[in-house]
Amino acid sequence: xxxxxPATPPILFPVPAPYQTGLDRPDGNRxxxxxxxxxxxxxxxLLHGGPGSGMSDxxxxxxxxxxxxxxxxxxxxxGKSTPNAGDFGNDLADNTTQHLVGDIExxxxxxxxEDWLVFGSxxxxxxxxxxxxxxxxxxxxxxxxxxxxxRWAEIDWLYNGLSIFLPEAFEKFVAAIPKPLRDRHPVxxxxxxxxxxxxxxxxxxxxxxxxxxxxxxxAEPQAGLPARWQDPAFVLARARLCxxxxxxxxxxxxxxxxxxxxxxxxxxxxxxxxxxxxxxxPTTAFALAKAWPGSELVMxxxxxxxxxxxxxxxxxxxxxxxxxxxx
Numbered sequence: 001x002x003x004x005x006p007a008t009p010p011i012l013f014p015v016p017a018p019y020q021t022g023l024d025r026p027d028g029n030r031x032x033x034x035x036x037x038x039x040x041x042x043x044x045x046l047l048h049g050g051p052g053s054g055m056s057d058x059x060x061x062x063x064x065x066x067x068x069x070x071x072x073x074x075x076x077x078x079g080k081s082t083p084n085a086g087d088f089g090n091d092l093a094d095n096t097t098q099h100l101v102g103d104i105e106x107x108x109x110x111x112x113x114e115d116w117l118v119f120g121s122x123x124x125x126x127x128x129x130x131x132x133x134x135x136x137x138x139x140x141x142x143x144x145x146x147x148x149x150x151r152w153a154e155i156d157w158l159y160n161g162l163s164i165f166l167p168e169a170f171e172k173f174v175a176a177i178p179k180p181l182r183d184r185h186p187v188x189x190x191x192x193x194x195x196x197x198x199x200x201x202x203x204x205x206x207x208x209x210x211x212x213x214x215x216x217x218x219a220e221p222q223a224g225l226p227a228r229w230q231d232p233a234f235v236l237a238r239a240r241l242c243x244x245x246x247x248x249x250x251x252x253x254x255x256x257x258x259x260x261x262x263x264x265x266x267x268x269x270x271x272x273x274x275x276x277x278x279x280x281x282p283t284t285a286f287a288l289a290k291a292w293p294g295s296e297l298v299m300x301x302x303x304x305x306x307x308x309x310x311x312x313x314x315x316x317x318x319x320x321x322x323x324x325x326x327x
Contacts, residue, residue, distance in 0.1 A: 018034035018035060018036040018060075018070075018072070019034070019035055019036070020032065020033065020034045020035070021033065022080075022081075023073075023103075023106060023107060023110060025102075025103065025106065027094050027099075028083075028094075029076055029081065029082070029083070029094065029099075029103075030081060030082045031073055031074070031076070031081050031103050031106075031107070032073065032074045032079060032080035032081045032082075033071065033072060033073035033074075033107060034055060034071075034072045034073070035069070035070065035071055035072075035111075036060055036065060036070045036072075037060070037063065037064075037065040037066075037067075037068045037069050037070040038065060038066055038067065038068065038069055039069055040069070041065075041066070041067050041068045041069040042067060042068055042069065042116075042117065042324060043068075043069045043071060043111070043113045043115075043116035043117070044063055044068045044069070044070055044071065044116055044117040044118075044119060044320070045071045045072075045104065045107075045108075045116050045117070045118045045119065046059050046060060046063075046070065046071065046072045046119050046120075046124075047075075047104075047118065047119065047120035047121075047124035047125075047127045047128050047131075048072070048074075048075065048121070048123075048124050049120075049121050049122030049123040049124045049125075049146070050075070050078065050122070050123050050238055050241060050242060051075065051078075051123045051238075051241040051242055051244075051245045052075070052077060052078040052085060052237055052238035052239075052240070052241030052242060053078065053122075053123075053238060054074045054075075054078045054079030054080075054234075054238075055072040055073060055074055055079060058307075058308070059072065059119075059121070059307075060072065061313075062119075062307075062313060062316040062317050062320055063119075063317075063320050064320070064321070064324070067324050068117075068320070068324070071107065071111065071113075071116070073103070073107060075100055075103070075127075076094070076095045076099060076100060076103065077090065077092065077095050077237060077240075077241050078237050078238060078241060084233075084237050085236075085237040085238075085240045085241045085244070086233055086236040086237035086240065088197075088199070088202070092240070092241070092244045095241070095244065096248070096251045097126075097127065097130055097245070097250050097251045097252065098251060100127055101127075101130055101131050101134055101135075104131050105135065105138075108138060113138075114138075115137065115138050115139060115140040116138070116139065116140060117139075117140055117141045117142070117143065117320075117323055118131065118132060118139050118141075118142050118143075119142075119143045119144075119145075119316075119320075120142075120143075120144055120145075121144070121145040121146050121307050122145075122146045122148055122279070122280065122305065123148060123150070123245075125144040125145065125146065125147050125148050125149075125280075126148050126149055126150040126250065126257065128142055128144060129142075129144075129149060129257045129261075129264075129288075130252070130257065132263075132264055132267060133257065133260050133261075133263040133264065136263055136264065136266075136267060139267055140267070140268075141267060141268040141269065141323045142264070142267060142268070142269040142270070143269070143270050143272065143316060143319045143320060143323070144269070144270070144271050144272065144285075145272040145273075145307050145312060145315075145316055146272075146273070146274065146277060146279070146280050146305045146306075146307065147271050147272075147273055147280055147284050147285035147288060148280045148284060149255075149257040149258055149284055149288065150245075150246075150249070150250040150252060150257075151254055151255055151257075151258075151284075152249060152254050154280065154284060155187060155246045155249070156185070157281065158216075158279055158280075159185070159186045159187050159212075159246070160185065160186060162216060162278060162279075165216070165278060166215050166216060166278075169211070169212055169215045170212070172208075172211070172212075173186065173208060173209075173211070173212040174186065176204070176205070176208040177189045177190070177193070178193075181193070187243060187246045187247055188247060190205055190208075190209055190239070190243050191243040191244070191247040193205035194206060194209075194236075194239055194240045194243050195240070202236060202240075203232060203236055205239065206232070206235040206236040206238075206239035206240070207225075207232075207235055209235075209239040209242065209243075210225055210229045210235045210238070210239065211225065213279075214226065214229060216278040216279050216304075216305070217279060217304065217305050217306050257288075258287055258288060258291050259291075261288060261291035261292040262291070262292075262293070264292050264293070264294075264295070265292075265293040265294065266293075266294065267294070268294060268295075268323060269292055269294065269295035269296065270295070270296050270298060270319040270322075270323070271285045271288060271289055271295060271296065271297045271298065272298045272300065272312060272315045272316055272319065273285035273286075273297065273298070273299050273300065274300050274302075274303030274304045274305060274306075274309055274311075274312060275299055275300060275301050275302065275303065276302060276303060276304050277303070277304050277305045278304060278305065279304075279305040280305055282299065285297055285299075298315050298319070300312055300315055
């Protein structure tokens with residue numbers, strides 16, 4: 001179906017005040033999480049993007065705090081979870097997609113949740129799919145926005161193929177790579193830069209990486225970096241996690257999540273996709289909807305990859321309200 005763009009921005013729910021703490025994992029990681037909304041409500045897990053973007057207040061504004069018990073957490077290495085990916089002493093060896101899935105299950109068990117609605121945007125959509133395919137019995141429904149499955153074709157598009165739309169920005173993105181590394185794919189080159197022994201090299205590469213991403217995140221024109229992306233510590237941790245996951249293809253077989261979408265049969269799913277999404281083009285959402293029995297694709301005209309683009313927030317809220325009624 002096609003979503004209609006609202007004439008005025010939707011009124012989101014007020015930001016519910018979270019109560020926060022951390023979960024210690026056996027391997028030494030501490031996972032910082034936030035609970036908000038109704039403690040006796042329907043459980044919903046919010047998975048942030050990036051990898052490494054960390055949880056945000058705005059994400060929980062899509063869910064009625066009187067209805068939902070909202071669970072968020074900073075994925076390994078970012079936000080207030082420790083150790084931080086910006087710490088050069090953290091080699092990220094214990095930071096993989098499978099580790100994140102283990103963290104999700106540990107949180108579910110700690111909160112004594114039988115099953116929950118899982119919401120994921122961008123990279124969070126990939127993580128939601130990995131988790132749901134591994135533990136379908138623990139997932140009552142799924143909402144995905146800015147749908148990704150982290151196939152190599154998607155990674156290559158974002159850091160190479162997208163240059164056909166943003167040639168000026170791509171020229172700067174590649175020019176920032178030292179000549180000895182320019183024969184590598186940009187992801188591989190930036191992986192090397194963000195793991196360079198020189199902290200100045202790592203920091204510059206982190207900002208160069210984010211300048212490239214900022215130009216394509218929304219269908220609306222962007223001027224420079226978003227406020228959050230101007231923090232040196234934030235961009236360093238996020239960029240290191242991005243290159244770590246993408247260089248390793250998210251530790252998934254290529255196309256795995258589409259091939260195994262049959263595992264989601266019986267789980268209601270709503271895929272909310274911006275028609276003008278440059279970072280995660282609609283073809284992925286379209287393919288997933290065809291492969292996932294019982295899912296619904298909601299295409300939002302004039303929206304890009306950002307969940308704040310016009311029409312996206314309204315669709316997420318509508319999906320959450322619909323699934324709450326049916327849960």
